[in-house]
Amino acid sequence: MLRQLHDAGLRAEHLYIAGIASIGFSFASWILSKRLESAGTDRADRWGIFIGEWAPTFIALGNGLRTYEK
Incomplete structure (x- = not known):
């Protein structure tokens, strides 16, 4: 993947x-x-x-890609 x-x-x-953007969003x-x-x-709490x-998903994928790029 x-x-x-x-x-x-x-x-x-x-x-x-x-x-980072997803935290703001x-x-x-x-x-x-x-x-x-x-x-x-x-309901507002559930959306938030x-x-x-x-955010953790994007950052984890970023860490995986960082390792792959090296």
Whole structure:
């Protein structure tokens, strides 16, 4: 899988940036969901947590690609 990601043009830096961006996106989705939806804080929390779980995945893939690139 790492070879396919590398051959597709992805580099470790791209995945690190995606991990950092997903942290910001998680916070933004939590704020927006809390303000724009009438479902309440519980739903906003679920959105924030769901998107927040992407960051470790992107960073782990970035670490894998970093190892593959060496």
